[in-house]
Amino acid sequence: xxxxxxxxxxxxxxxxxxxxxxxxxxxxxxxxxxxxxxxxxxxxxxxxxxxxxxxxxx
Numbered sequence: 342x343x344x345x346x347x348x349x350x351x352x353x354x355x356x357x358x359x360x361x362x363x364x365x366x367x368x369x370x371x372x373x374x375x376x377x378x379x380x381x382x383x384x385x386x387x388x389x390x391x392x393x394x395x396x397x398x399x
Contacts (some may be wrong), residue, residue: 342390346383353379 357375364371 342387342394345386345390346380349383349386350376350379353377353382 353375354372355375356379357371357373360366360371360375361369
């Protein structure tokens with residue numbers, strides 16, 4: 342489950358970095374936004390997986 346969070350964050354950072362490069366941005370806003378969005382999505386996936394595991398134990 343931890344890898345879901347880490348993987349989503351890394352994908353978000355990579356997509357943000359790519360968007361910055363594609364658009365020629367030097368500020369790094371895409372990198373920051375991509376990292377935040379990836380982290381949020383990774384956290385949601387982590388929580389969903391944890392809830393599924395808890396349901397199976399009951």
